[in-house]
Amino acid sequence: MYKDGDMIIDPEYQRYYRWKIEQRSSFIESMILGIPVPSIFVSQDGNGKWDVIDGLQRISTLLQLAGELKNEKPLVLKGTKFLPALKDKNWETLGSNFQRIIKRRRINAIIIDSSNNTSIKYELFQRLNTNGTTLSPQEIRNVVIAMANHELFRETNSLSRNEIFRKITNNITKKQKSEQLDKELIDECYILLTVSAESMNPSDDLQDFITNSLIDNTKLLENLDSNKENMLSVFKLMAKILGENASKAYKNGKYENRFIRPIFEMTFVYTAFHKEKIRDKNELLEQYHKKIVDSSLYKKVTRRGIRPVDRIKNILLAKGDLHVKDANKNS
Incomplete structure (x- = not known):
């Protein structure tokens, strides 16, 4: 979807709360260890395209690890608490076992239909990020x-x-x-x-x-x-x-x-x-x-x-x- 332009990840507002390398590595560790990952929220327009409202960092981290995130170098991981061997690993050197685990992990997507009400995605973003947030x-x-x-x-x-x-x-x-x-x-x-x-x-x-x-x-x-x-x-x-x-x-x-x-x-x-x-x-x-x-x-x-x-x-x-x-x- 991302490659075909059917899922929009806008770098202009993504950069305002970009994860540090430690946070991205920790997320990949969670994916490998099977630790539950929160759902992502997207709004879907009349053409079926997704605009990511909540979950930009999770999605962009996975895309960057795979070397697919536009205008970004492929992700090189840091060692983590439970998987110190991740240090200096990228997608190619991660190994087929870890690659397979990540590819099979499920992340729920909550889809909001904004085809008839474009303002709903703005309201949703504010609600998701107003309570319990450091923004x-x-x-x-x-x-x-x-x-x-x-x-x-x-x-x-x-x-x-x-x-x-x-x-x-x-x-x-x-x-x-x-x-x-x-x-x-x-x-x-x-x-x-x-x-x-x-x-x-x-x-x-x-x-x-x-x-x-x-x-x-x-x-x-x-x-x-x-x-x-x-x-x-x-x-x-x-x-x-x-x-x-x-x-x-x-x-x-x-x-x-x-x-x-x-x-x-x-x-x-x-x-x-x-x-x-x-x-x-x-x-x-x-x-x-x-x-x-x-x-x-x-x-x-x-x-x-x-x-x-x-x-x-x-x-x-x-x-x-x-x-x-x-x-x-x-x-």
Whole structure:
């Protein structure tokens, strides 16, 4: 099925949680020893083709061992706890007995028919990887977006590595970066440019809100290039005028170093809605940014107990008005 293109293993989202060589060797050991292996989940389209939803590493490990995984060198195993003799073995040197055992092993496949409902595979992937997983919400979203729209997935990765974006978010911590906050911010900026505040439900979970607002966003997906350019133009203005202070709080005459998400969001929204005025008069953005922390809007969106989507809705409704008292009358 894999050789004929009837089973899709997409390397673009596979790489986000690639097994280490020790994990792959351990899996092959389990296959040989007869240790039970979890089922794989696939979605089947109207033509009968499979899109692997859960089980990418198990399938790709077997294919790599057999030397069939595209763009990968054949797998050379490491010695394992119960089979140390696997060290430096590949498929050819594994021996006919072990080869025969692996070829006869059964792995159950749960097939989900997505021919009439393409969104079911995204929902299934999220459910399979939300509970009891070490993946961050953004890592899960990466895969869901890759399955839904490859171009959006690639652009998000590209923008997160952009030097200008990195400059204005240079104070993101290593831990936040390991959880892919940078990519989540890019996804959120797409939403801020293309989703109306009135359509936002303040009680929604942030991660579900971001994912659903991207997958079902016709305004974004049909005009991805122009939205990307719009986003970059906002980042350029922020970088030019505020530089590395763009996501920092200005207090007592100086900038603190800590990354503050609401400040980044408010600055992005203000810049996006007032680009032309700011281009003509750069000090407008600098003055705005220094007033954020003491503003009624900032106090409103950072008050204890406010939900993240409610915060985003308030910021977007205000469009840069720092002293709006009730930016979200409908929330």
